[in-house]
Each structure stands twice: as C-alpha cells, then as structure tokens.
Amino acid sequence: AQTVTQSQPEMSVQEAETVTLSCTYDTSESDYYLFWYKQPPSRQMILVIRQEAYKQQNATENRFSVNFQKAAKSFSLKISDSQLGDAAMYFCAYRSATDSWGKLQFGAGTQVVVTP
C-alpha cells in the first residue's frame, strides 16, 4: 500500500513571504496522481493543485507551485506571496492511476500559520 508522509506538523510564514511544504510518498507504481488540498477551519477541503506523474512539467496555480521529483518520490508545495487567507491545514494526497475506485491516500497534514 502507498504511504504519504508530511514531516512538518506546522509551518509559520510572514505575509508576502514564501513557504514550502514537503511531501514524500512511497509507491512502486509509475503512473499516479498527486494532490495538495487546503482545509481551513470551515472544514471545507479545497483543491490547491494537482500533478499527473507522467507530466514532467511542474504544475502551477497562481501563487501555488509544486516541485515534483519523481525519482525521489517528492512532491513539495510552494506558496509564494503568502496571504492571511492561506492559513489552513494542507494535505498531500496520492491516487493510483490503476485504482478504478479512485481512492485517495492522505498525508498527516501541515498546519500553515500566516503572521502579519
């Protein structure tokens, strides 16, 4: 079974600065999908960014970008120009491309604190 590891329980960043969240995963598969989700205190899970493993180009969404290192099984998230609204729990998730059920495996999460 695949495992997803987020080794940073909490990260603090000042407004307008950059923070990087780490995520590593363990898999023997070559085709899969990786996700970063944001969960604010409202509990609503919000998709931040998605990466297909067969794509070498790193995904970006506005101020959010990933550093996908397939050989190292690493999928870090960079938040640039941090805003107060970025404060939330961030989860890294893995989905096997061969899993017809589409189950997601989540990491433990990283709490992002944004200070003025």
Next chain:
Amino acid sequence: SAVISQKPSRDICQRGTSLTIQCQVDSQVTMMFWYRQQPGQSLTLIATANQGSEATYESGFVIDKFPISRPNLTFSTLTVSNMSPEDSSIYLCSALGFGGTNYGYTFGSGTRLTVV
C-alpha cells in the same frame, strides 16, 4: 465541479443511538467516499460507495457499525450505529466526478459528531 450538500453539519447524540449523515451532490458522480477525521488530524477512509452495489470498507471499519447506502449517482448516506464516545469525530463525504483524466474530487463540509 460538483457541489456536495452534507447534513447535518453537527449533532450531539446519546450513546447507544444511531445517526444518519446525508450527502447530496448536484450532479452525477462515480464513487462516493466516507471519511472520519479527528480535529487537527488527517482523513481516514471508512468506505467507498459505488451506486448499485454494497460499499467496500477499509480495515477496521465494518458494515454493522457504519452501514452505507448509495441508491443513485447523486446521493449517499452513512449511519453511525450504536454510538459510543469514541465515535465522536468529524465525518466527511467526498465524490469523484466523471470525465476521464479531467476528473475532480469534491468534498462535503463535514459533520461534527459528539457522543455523550
């Protein structure tokens, strides 16, 4: 992307009773997923629900305790049966849309359950 209405948003229940949580999606989806989440922690998958067939449960979760219904492509329920204080948690539903590689996951806003 799809929108999920999850009800109730919170409830306080007596031990030994049962609570049914409902998730209604505004469009047809393939799989629906039920998670349990302790505050500040990750999501643990309880079961996967496919329309027209019995739900598939993860290790540690059984149908007698968490019966699930999936009568059509837009609706699912999770019942927490014979509750004890250990069942106090947040319960989240999620849905996987149709669309091949352009799929997306949607999450409900969660049900905060307290058993007294």
